[in-house]
Amino acid sequence: MEKSEILSRVKEVVGQVLSMDVSEITDEANFIFDLGADSMQSVELVAGFEEEFDVELDQDKALEVQTINDAANFVAEYV
Amino acid sequence: METLFHPKSVAVVGTNKVKGTVPHDILDNILKTDFEGVVYPVSPREKSIKGIKAYKYVVDVPDDIDLAILVFPSSVCHMALEQCGQKGIKAAIIISAGYKEVGEAGLAREKQLIEIARKYNMSFIGPNCLGVINTDSRINLNASFAREMPETGNIGFLSQSGALCTAVLDYAIAKHIGFSKFISFGNKADISEIDLLYYLMEDEATKVILMYLEEVSDGRALMQAARDVIEKSGKPVLVIKSGRTDEGASAAASHTGSLTGKDEICDAAFEQAGIIRCNNLEEMFNKAIAFAYQPPPVAEKVAIITNAGGPGVLTTDAAISNGLRLARFSEETTKILKSALPATANINNPVDVIGDARADRYTAAIQAAFEDDDVDGVFVILTPQSMTDIDTIATEVTKIAEGQTKPIYASFMGARDVASGVNILQKHKIPHYTLPESMCISFRTVHHFHSSLKQKRAGVPTMDRIQAELAKGLMDKALSNGREYIPEVETIEILKAYGLPAPQGKLATSVEEAVEVAEQIGYPVVMKVVSDQIIHKSEVKGVELSIKSAEDVKAAYQRIHENATARMPEATIKGIYVIKMISGSEEIILGIKRDPSFGPVLMFGLGGIFVEVFKDVSFGVAPLTLEEAHDMIKKTRAYKILKGIRGLAPRDIDAIAEALLRLGQLALDYPQIEELDINPMFVLDEGQGSVIGDARMILNKTL
Incomplete structure (x- = not known):
């Protein structure tokens, strides 16, 4: 799968979980600092990525991911 | 510092709408207590909180901000602090936990905060704290996640523990105890308890200062700050220092070391600085209200x-x-x-x-x-x-x-x-x-x-008769070959150069010389083995007392050599130390011990059972004033014996005090001295002085 496709699907998941317009989400956006994700939403995001890409992510490492870009790279390791 | 406690505008950075969370409750507390300034919620996702417009980033706020309160998780707090710096904010309170207290990774994050603060010339309290309360009615700032604002009062409270603050507030509110400032300083990565003490010294609303400390990182600075506060403002400083037990003392190498627990040193240092140490919160507030109310x-x-x-x-x-x-x-x-x-x-x-x-x-x-x-x-x-x-x-x-x-x-x-x-x-x-x-x-x-x-604290006296050059030469020699343990003769020479009363005598390297020394100083004499490797001389039967003739000197010389060689064949014997035997005196112990927090500490105690069984010793942080040296002696139960009981003549207490002052000077001049024991020191009758009986020193090779 192309990195650009992963990135765009990651943004869609983030948009859904955080109830945001995808256009507001930049590649460098930090989940907490820029997007305001709280701890519950962070867990929901990881579950959302697993469902979207049909993979099982390492939970601890997934929760350490800070930005949209990092999330796309992390997911790419599994797909 | 003034901006921290009297801000005209405050941004709560990282706040949210979720009740019962720290980011929400801090903003809520500020609003509830009718803060007199302007509040700016900064939240990545919210457009408004509690009817107040919220900003995505602190740099988006159109007005100037005096104080930022950071409540983001530690993983991104540095990003928020960086933006605060860019915005020109000069003061911050970092509430977030997850720093030094959680280990290496946290420590690295804490260092990052310090670097950012230095870059933008910012000061901050925290991280890992409850926040700050200023009850001044012109401000009404409750920038904390405490449940309630306390009454206005004249007590300033500083605490290293955030959780304890909430308990203290609850206790105080129930008893109508009011505060001027209530400060939880957490990890003190930037602003420390010392800075805050000086701030409260100047703070007109504060008349009494209370502190809860879990560790004393710079004991000497704390002592100096407390002395300044007390002398310049007349405000009492009451401190609870937790962690009274210490298992480390028994591991120390010398006698002074084994008698010196960190807590005893802390007690002595606080007393010397005029700090009123309290054992628990109840005792602290019992005393605080007496100071504050009447x-x-x-x-x-x-x-x-x-x-x-x-x-x-x-x-x-x-x-x-x-x-x-x-x-x-x-x-x-x-x-x-x-x-x-x-x-x-x-x-x-x-x-x-x-x-x-x-x-x-x-x-x-x-x-x-x-x-x-x-x-x-x-x-x-x-x-x-x-x-x-x-x-x-x-x-x-x-x-x-x-x-x-x-x-x-x-x-x-x-x-x-x-x-x-x-x-x-x-x-x-x-x-x-x-x-x-x-x-x-x-x-x-x-x-x-x-x-x-x-009673103003007298100055530290300058000691006369210190042969600085001679002492330096002797210390250089002691330090030159990487030794840690410095035996009796060398230690006594150094003490002598500092004006301490060395015994009459000399190191003899032959039987003939031993007899010559004994004849010269007069009988009876004491003879002791001298070797870098022999720390406990009596354990190798290397000490003989009450030697009264040349014949006895010869026999003792032989015996000591044989005993030491038989019991410790690997030891190199440098000779036998022949000194005048002192009788009709009281035996005391004096020592130096370097404390990681308070620096050079002096110890005094009466010898024998008093030290061994009763641990009847006292401590003082060098340098001492003459009065403090006397206080150290008076503090022990042994003082009564030295003053003379049941018709016995009083001993030369002044000589002990002088010896303490000289030891203090030596300890300050040579930070390499880790520990030093004079054990025993013979104290003669009043006016007759004292004489060192034995001494040894442990050096810190790393300095």
Whole structure:
């Protein structure tokens, strides 16, 4: 799968979980600092990525991911 | 620092709408307590919080901001701080946890915060703290996640523990104890307790300073700050330092080391700096309210007014055993009491107004006591008997206390029935104590503090007869070959160069020389093996006492050599130390121990059983004033022996004090000295001086 496709699907998941317009989400956006994700939403995001890409992510490492870009790279390791 | 406590505008960075979370509750507290400045919520996702426009980033706020309160998780807090710097904010409170307290990764994050703060010339409190409260009505700032704002008062509270703050606030609110500033400083990555002490020294709203510390990272700076605060502002500094136990002491190598627990040093250092150390919160607040609410007593004579004999006796006992005295009433006072009280009342001190007393009897007795010149303070004791009008008596006490120049404390004994009366007293700032004992201790503490304020700390004396060049040469030699343990002869030479009384004698490297030395100094002599490898000389039978002739010297020389060689064949024997034997003296121990927090610490104790069994030793942080050196000696139980008991002549206490001062100078000049023992030191009769019996030193090779 192309990195650009992963990135765009990651943004869609983030948009859904955080109830945001995808256009507001930049590649460098930090989940907490820029997007305001709280701890519950962070867990929901990881579950959302697993469902979207049909993979099982390492939970601890997934929760350490800070930005949209990092999330796309992390997911790419599994797909 | 002023911006931290008196901001005109505050941004809460990382706040949200979720009730019961720190980011929400901090903003909520600021709004609830009617903060006089402007508040800007900064939240990545919210457009508004509590009807106030929120900003995505702090840099988006169009106005200037004085203070930022950061509540983001530690993983992104540095990003928020960076933006605060870009925005030109100069003060911050970092509430977030997840720093030094969680280990290496946290420590790295904390260092990152410090770097950002330095880059933008910002100051911050925290991280990992509860926040800051300023009760000044011109500000009304509750920038904390405490449940409630305390009353306005004149007590400044500093705490290393955030959670303890919430307990303290709860305790204080229940007892109507007010605060000027309430500060949880957490990990003190930037602003430390020392900075805050100096701030509270200048703070006009603060009259009493309380501190809770879990560790003392720079003991000498803390001592200096406390001394400055006390001397320049006259404000008492009360400290709870937790972690009293210490298992490390027993692992230390020398005698001084094994007798020196960190907590004992902390105790001594606090006392030396004038800090009032408290064991628990109750003791701290018992003393704090006495300082905060009432004028200090001029002297220690009290009048006790009670409605029951037993409690009067209890209070008298507590007063006397805490160094207070009962005032002796004048004829005038006695006359007034006689006319105001029933015939069955006790009109002498303690005054018993009798169990059926109503407020009028208390009023008359308290008033008369206040007006008596011999009374320095009044204690009001009440027991709840069926006819006792508790609330009215409490109200009368608060009225009489108004405008008095003498202090009045109360103890309404009991719990349930006296509760509302106690509440009246506490509301009107009459120090109240459940137990008369606490009342007396608090009175004594205030009196002692104010008496010592009048006595200015003398300067540290400059010691004469120090041969600095000679000492330096000897120390250089001791340090030159990477040794840690420096044996007797070399240590004594260094001590001698510092003007300490070395014994008469010399190192002899042959039998002939040993005899020559003995003949020269006169008999009896003591002979001791000298070897870098032999630390415990008597364990290798390397010491012989009371040698009275040349023949005995020869035989002893031979025996010591044989014993030492047989018991420690690997030891290189440098010779035998022949010194004059001292008799008719008292044996003491003096020492230096370097404390990681307080630096060079001096130890004094009487030798033998006093040290071994009773651990009857005292400590002082170098440099000492002459008075402090004497205080160290007076603090021990052994002092009475040195002063001379049962017809024995007093010993030369001045010589001990001088030796302590000289040791202090040596310890300050050579930070490489880790530990030094003079054990024993022979103290002769008053005016005759003292003589070192044995000494050794442990050096720190890394310095």
